[in-house]
Amino acid sequence: MDYKISPSRASHKHLAAKKGPVRIAVVTVSDSRTPETDTNGQYLSRQIQNSGNILAKYVIIKDDPGQIDEVMDKLGDEEIQIILFNGGTGIARRDTTFDVITHRYEKTLPGFGELFRWLSYEQVGSSAMLTRASAGVFRGMVIFSTPGSHAAVQLAWEKLIAPEIQHLAWELQR
Numbered sequence: 001m002d003y004k005i006s007p008s009r010a011s012h013k014h015l016a017a018k019k020g021p022v023r024i025a026v027v028t029v030s031d032s033r034t035p036e037t038d039t040n041g042q043y044l045s046r047q048i049q050n051s052g053n054i055l056a057k058y059v060i061i062k063d064d065p066g067q068i069d070e071v072m073d074k075l076g077d078e079e080i081q082i083i084l085f086n087g088g089t090g091i092a093r094r095d096t097t098f099d100v101i102t103h104r105y106e107k108t109l110p111g112f113g114e115l116f117r118w119l120s121y122e123q124v125g126s127s128a129m130l131t132r133a134s135a136g137v138f139r140g141m142v143i144f145s146t147p148g149s150h151a152a153v154q155l156a157w158e159k160l161i162a163p164e165i166q167h168l169a170w171e172l173q174r
Contacts, residue, residue, distance in 0.1 A: 021052055021053045021054045022053045022054065022081050022082055022165050022166055022169040023053070023054045023056040023079055023080050023081050023082075024048050024053055024054065024055060024056060024080065024081065024082045024083070024084060024165070025055075025057040025058070025059075025075050025078075025080045025082070025083045025084070026040075026041055026044045026045060026048070026055065026057070026058045026059075026083075026084050026086075027058075027059050027060075027061060027071055027075075027083060027084065027085045027086070028040055028041045028059070028060045028061070028086055028087055028148070029060075029061055029062070029063050029068065029086065029087035029088040029097045029148070030060060030062070030063065030087050030088075030148060031062050031063055031094070033060055033087075034060065035060065038060055040086045040087075040148065040150055040153045041058055041060065041086075043150065043153060043154065043157075044084055044086070044157065045058060047157055047162065051162060051165070053165065056078065056079070056080050057075060057078065057080065059071060063087065063088040063095065063096055063097060064096070065096050065099070065100045068088075068096065068097060068101065069100055069104075072100075072101070072104060072138065072143075075141070076138065076139035076141065080141055081140075081141055081142070081168075081169040081172065082142050082143075082144070082161075082165060082168065082169065083138075083141055083142070083143045083144070084146070084157075084161070085097055085101065085143065085144065085145040085146070086145075086146050086147070086148050086152075086153050087147070087148030088145075088148065089131050089132045089133055089145055089146065089147045089148075090130060090131065090132070090147065091130055091132070095132075097145055098132035098134060098145060101136070101138075101143060101145050102134055102145075104138050105134075105136030105137060105138055105143070106136070106137050106139075107136055107137040108134070108135070108136040108137075109134075109136055109137070109142070112133065112135035112144065112160060113131075113132070113133045113134045113135065115159075115160055116131070116133040116152075116156055116160060117129065117131060117133065119155055119160075120133075120152065120155065123151060123155065124151075131146075131147050131152070133145060133146050133147060133156065137172070140172055142168045142169070142172065144156065144161055
């Protein structure tokens with residue numbers, strides 16, 4: 001898709017690039033994945049390193065409200081600029097990631113969820129409406145929360161997150 005980059009957006013991206021690598025945490029929310037079976041964590045770790053940014057933390061936690069709250073607090077005390085949560089965004093009884101995370105947002109970025117569902121619709125059709133993918137600001141960090149399917153994580157990273165990561169981190173410091 002071709003779109004025009006405004007002079008101010010180009011200027012922001014240029015200034016953001018000068019700030020250097022972004023410190024990113026990856027949190028996989030799953031009751032069954034391990035470091036060996038977590039293809040999303042492995043994929044995101046590679047992508048972060050290949051993009052010249054820093055994988056500051058990688059954890060796997062259960063889809064449990066207490067564990068989600070705890071990891072948010074711990075990461076909020078570290079020098080992390082972006083947190084990438086994957087898993088627990090559906091509507092099943094056990095899916096609590098969205099509920100915990102969005103309750104703690106200080107600012108929301110509704111465009112992320114809207115764009116994610118729109119792009120997902122092209123891949124999975126009307127099932128895209130079942131995801132509660134979201135993004136927001138918490139303690140000076142941008143948090144992204146995506147479904148746990150590998151296709152969803154890859155879509156979010158490649159189409160939405162990676163192209164804006166430095167810009168997002170820069171905006172938080174302004």
